[in-house]
Amino acid sequence: MDNEKLIKPIRSHTELYDLSNSKYSDSTWKEKIWKGIGEKLNQTGAKKRRDYYILQKYDVLTMAEKKYLIHKTTDDKDDIKYVVSYEDLFKRLSDYHIRIGHGGVGKMHAILSNKYSISRPAIETFLSICTICNSKKGSNRKLVIKPIVSNNFNEIGQVDLVNF
Numbered sequence: 001m002d003n004e005k006l007i008k009p010i011r012s013h014t015e016l017y018d019l020s021n022s023k024y025s026d027s028t029w030k031e032k033i034w035k036g037i038g039e040k041l042n043q044t045g046a047k048k049r050r051d052y053y054i055l056q057k058y059d060v061l062t063m064a065e066k067k068y069l070i071h072k073t074t075d076d077k078d079d080i081k082y083v084v085s086y087e088d089l090f091k092r093l094s095d096y097h098i099r100i101g102h103g104g105v106g107k108m109h110a111i112l113s114n115k116y117s118i119s120r121p122a123i124e125t126f127l128s129i130c131t132i133c134n135s136k137k138g139s140n141r142k143l144v145i146k147p148i149v150s151n152n153f154n155e156i157g158q159v160d161l162v163n164f
């Protein structure tokens with residue numbers, strides 16, 4: 001309860017606390033005042049448009065005494081999609097990334113989109129900072145094929161297995 005909201009209307013009605021006020025002993029009158037204050041408080045506590053939007057879009061799922069924010073599903077068949085907080089985003093991305101063996105954007109998006117709503121740019125940003133993925137890319141570029149050196153003709157054979 002917002003105390004400021006409660007204190008202001010009470011203060012303006014001196015009969016509620018001022019003994020010298022002639023209405024101080026009028027309990028019927030005071031009851032009316034209290035009722036009015038209560039109604040006013042309820043009005044200010046009314047849900048705003050944004051609150052309705054949030055209520056329409058999200059839901060709270062309680063599982064094993066833990067609360068999870070999820071996207072409201074339109075269909076019962078829809079899988080539950082968890083909202084990943086900004087603080088948890090990195091850990092969640094890195095867990096899945098390692099689990100799928102440093103998979104790329106496509107793989108990451110496919111596996112994450114079943115359970116979470118994580119945007120593609122977020123995945124891309126994460127991948128751009130993965131040191132293992134970056135070092136893999138780097139070593140591919142530097143790949144040099146070492147030639148087989150032999151002294152005599154037909155000493156060492158080499159078979160190309162493409163399309164074998």
Ligand SMILES: [Zn+2]
Nearest residue numbers: 102130132133
């Ligand atoms: Zn990686």
